[in-house]
Amino acid sequence: MTNTIADIETADVILITGSNTTENHPVLSSFVKRAVAFKGTRLIVVDPRRIKMAGFAHQWIRQNLGTDVAWINGLMHVIIKEDLHDKAFVESRTQGFEELQKTVEKYTPEYVEEITGIPAQSIIDVARIYAKAEAASILYCMGITQQTSGTDNVKSLANLAMLCGNMGIPGGGVNPLRGQNNVQGACDMGGLPDVFSGYQKVVDLGSRQKMETAWGVSDLPDQPGLKVTQMLPKAHDGEFKALYIIGENPLVSDPDLNHAEKCLDNLDFMVVQDIFMTETAQKADVVLPSSCYAEKDGTFSNTERRVNRIRKAVDAPGEALADWEIICKISERMGYSMNYADSQAIFEEISQVTPSYGGITYSRLEAQSLHWPCPAPEHPGTPILHTEQFPIGKGIFHSIDFREPAETADEEYPLLLTTGRVLYQYHTGTMTMKTQGLNDRAPDCFVEISANDSAKYNLDEGALVEIASRRGEIAARIHISDKAVDGTIFIPFHYAQAAANRLTHAALDPVAKIPEYKVCAVKVSLAAA
Amino acid sequence: MDAINNIIINGNSFTFNTGDTILEVARQNDIDIPTLCYLKAVTPTGACRMCIVEAEGTDKLMAACTTPASDKMVILTESPRVIDARREILEMLLSSGNHNCAISSSVDDDWTAFQLKVQKDDGSDQLCPVWGDCRLQDLAYRYQVTGKLPESDVSIDPVEQVNPFIVRDFSRCILCGRCVQACNEVQVNNAIQFGYKGSTTKIITPGDKPLKDSNCVFCGECIQVCPVGALVEKDARYEVRQWETAKVKTTCPYCGVGCQLYLHVQDNQVVKITGAEESPPNYGSLCVKGRFGFDFINSPERLTTPLIKENGEFRKASWDEATELVASKFTEIKAAHGSDSIGVLTSARISNEENYLTNKFTRAVLKTNNIDHCARL
The missing domain is CATH 2.40.40.20 (Barwin-like endoglucanases)
Incomplete structure (x- = not known):
């Protein structure tokens, strides 16, 4: 999230799309409901289902599945046409406005209605509500991202927020709601194929050299690796031989499971590290028992980039070990020694090599949790991102056209x-x-x-x-x-x-x-x- | 700029901001005015009158939670009049229901009869399920109120046990309204309200249906705020006593909101979870999964030893054997097919420290960037 959870209550308008907030983020949803019920905030819900949150909304609009770029472009069309955009922000903080203007030109409310099924008048109404707000917050979730146009959808929402000057201000922002306790942290810590911790790119020589020095190794690989959704097809083709899966159950969570199952079956060697014998673990050659959150110390980073402590409360069952202890054991046997006294010692290394976590320590977290970026010991953390400028300087408007989803209804599958x-x-x-x-x-x-x-x-x-x-x-x-x-x-x-x-x-x-x-x-x- | 406001509380002068209530000014200055119905961050109702204070120059006692502080006000928070009034309120509340915490006189025959009646109502030979963890009991002790026994049958409504999570015991409800405010003004689930009138007043769902057939989503906020034993976690009721548990503060393992909570631990088991009221982002609120979904921790299905598959069947193995096998297989595959034939799926469920080490292991030891996790799934 660019803004914080508490900040949602200070918005004048909240736009929720692709998030069934009351069921998936119940506690966060109460911030939205309180804002609507007691603070006069106007709520717009754009969702293909009449979810519970629609009942709290001043306006619920229903788009056809997979047509998000179209309605977002439609809003921007109306906002620009009615001169409701934040010209000062567009001028000083962004680039690419002229192309955006050209792209959204054809997304008239009538054209958008044809694609999305949303009545043209609703597009106009919602555009006005969003654009006229002093501060408007956008909340979105997997309904926006889990599409073949997911990246386009997110960029389109960012376009909308920038167009109305809703970035870097209290009550504004573009706020993805993270669905898992530490999905933010897994990304922050380099659990992605193209970046080390803190989003330092593997293709960048300086980043590699820094990590090589810190880790005492040479020749770190310099090309981005495979994403999970690319690994499986390669396993199917036989190019990919071994997989080490920690705390995931792709044999229920992956798309097109029948195919995913064949891919995993084709591996030479699979290790699963988990707390239960999951559907995926049953396919493994080796299963390693790990401890759960209540059985170890550490940190999780939440959806608002807040680093929170977890603390050991009970002993792990049997011989189960913390995931970090297991990794250290395997690494040791592969000839690379990792010695850490405890999770705090690992965190100290993280702070040293990760600028956005540079100022965070366990002792500071004891007093209060901190929002990254927090680059220095005296830095208070950053609840709201992009207040002065974007990491790349000016924010770029991406001009994006609507594309159909990969599959649409037909006679056979109606x-x-x-x-x-x-x-x-x-x-x-x-x-x-x-x-x-x-x-x-x-x-x-x-x-x-x-x-x-x-x-x-x-x-x-x-x-x-x-x-x-x-x-x-x-x-x-x-x-x-x-x-x-x-x-x-x-x-x-x-x-x-x-x-x-x-x-x-x-x-x-x-x-x-x-x-x-x-x-x-x-x-x-x-x-x- | 506002003129400087001064209030004198118990002989000491304090400044305050216009609009602050007497209670807020007192709390800002570490003066303890006892409250019962007051719930932070929602509209104070002044219903229970426990926070009454005496203002010099007036006859009336006023509720500190609803009365705004005003300039030159002189307040006494523990004057004899205030204490008498609080004792009267406490006595009335203690007499209103099955408050069998033995705070009352324990030598009276009537008391024995009362205990036996309550035990029958409860179907338990134990004292009140929240004994030692009850705001009313604390205050009765603080003001040394012995209480009177209830004059008649205290509640005609049976205990509601028909949902998996929350036991509603109307015989112990003091109608403070905290649960109603928590449900409507904090979680905004709008499941419960005050219902009926006069002596039959009761906290009800629309139509007075059981919670399971209402809008209730079992977030348990009502349990968290209940100052007495009227709302208690079903699994913990009579099973978990506060003095037998230790509390450990941690972060919820479910969605990405990162609610702060307390694990209540007894005999190396998590037996109850409560929200951490002092901490952002949730300030005590939780959802049904965060509050009640902890049985997995102590599940008999947990994996307890490394397992190695042989001829299609798993067998137990030692850590030495299992990690040696994993290390040698990775080494062998890396040598035969190259580093990029191996991949690692790290996890959105494990800690930052563990994700960092997985990243380090993948890149520095396996020498591949094939690392990802379920952010997309």
Whole structure:
């Protein structure tokens, strides 16, 4: 997030898109709900489902799946045409405005209505509400990113925020809501193929030399590696031989599972390090037992770049070890010694080689958590990014055209499927499904469908149906809901026994290589008795 | 610029900002005015009157949580009048329900009869489930109130146990309204309200249905703010006693909000979780997963030893054997097919320190940049 969670309550307008906030980020959603209920904040929700947050919104608009670039361009078209943009900000802080203006020229409200299904007048209304706000905050989540146009969608939201001067100010910003406790930290710490910790690029000689000195090695690889969604196809082709998987369950969470399973089967050697015997661990050659968050010290970085401590409360079961201890053991045996007394010693090394964490220490975190960038011991941390300038200087408007999603509905597969989570379960369920109460509340997979579609396809509440895409099929029970809009069904992806990802499409965004979980074409029919 | 405001509390002079309540000024200056219904960050109601103070030159006692401080005000927070009034309130509250914490006189025959009745209501031979962790009990002790026994049957509503997480015990509810404010003004889930009137007043969902059939999403904020034993975690009720647990502050392992929470630990097990009210970003709020979804930690399905697959079956192995196998396989594959034939999926679930070391191991030891995690998935 460019801004903080607390900062959401200071916005005049909040635009939420592609985030089912009350179910996926419940505590954060209460900041939004309080702002709307008690502080006069206006809320716009753009989402293909009539999610709970839509009930709090002044305006809920419903876009066709995979058409986000179009409605965002439509808003910018209206804002520029009505001269509502922040000219001072555009002039002093950005570049590329003229091209953006040209690109959005054709996205008239009428044209946008054709693509997105959003009434032209709603586009105009929402554009005005957003642009006239003193400070408007954009919150988004995987509904925006998990598409073949994911990168374009995010850049488009950034365009919108810059156009209205909503960057670097309290109550503004472009705020992705991170779905996992330390997904921010995994990115910050170099858990990506192209960067070391602190986003220092592997192609940059200076960065490599710095790490080589710090680590006492030579010849660090200088080309970006493979993203997860590229590793699996290479395994399928036989180029890729071994995989070391830590705390992930791709055999439930990956797109097009049937294919993913074949890819993993084709590996020569697979190690899985986890707290449970997951679907993925069952395929491994070696399984290493690790400790969970309650059994070790360390830090997590949250969605607002706040570095928080975790502390050991109980002992790990049996011989399970902290993930860092296991890595040290393997490294030692491969001839590279890693000696750390504890997690604090590792953190001290992180601070030394990672400028954005340079001023963070355990002793400072004892007093209060800190937002990176925090480059020096006396630096207070940075709750709001980009207040003076962007890291690259001026912010660049990316002129982006709408592209169709990889798959659209047709005669054979007439419905569109979108996937996500429910409040009571988490990701592949390895943790939440151990709590009976959570299972009582959300026991099984279901197919959320509109009343009209259920009537059209003659499917009663609770009916067991087969849902099929071009890649696979699963069975689940029908749940008729007013959250669903005609033509689109929703299935949660938590449940291994009816894994929604057997249906989803592995088509990737060309830049981020993120799969299009949020759009694919399916058909639904009564299961054979 | 505002004129300087001065207030005198218990003989000491303090400055304050216009609009501050007497309670806020007192807390800013470490003066303890006891509260019961007051809930930080929401509109004070003044309902319980526990925070009453005496203002010199007036007859009335006023609630410190709702009365704005004013210039030249002279306040006494523990005057004999104030103390008498607080004792009266506490006595009334203690007498209003099944408050069997033995704070009352324990020699009276009636008391024994009362205990037996409560034990029957509770279906338990233990004292109140929040004994030792109760604001009302603390205040009764502080003001040495022995309480009277309830005059009649205190509650006609049976205990609600039909959901997996929250036990609602109306016989111990003092109608302070904190849960209603937490639900409507903090979490904004709008599941509960004051219902009925007069002596039958009760905290209800619309239609007085059980929580499981209401808008309730089981965030448990109501339990966190309940000052008595009316709302208690189902699994912890009677099982977990505050004096037998240690609290460890940490960060929630679920979504990316990073809520700060306390693990309550007993016999090397996490038995309860509460939100850390003093810390951002959540200031005590949690969701149903963060508050109740901790059984996985102590699950019998946890992996406890390294496993090596042989002929399609896993067998137990020592750390030495397992790590030696992993190291030799990686070394062998690296030599035969090159570093880039190996990849590592690090995790959004593990710590920064662990992710950093995985990054170091992948690049410096395996000598590949093939490292990624599930940010995309």
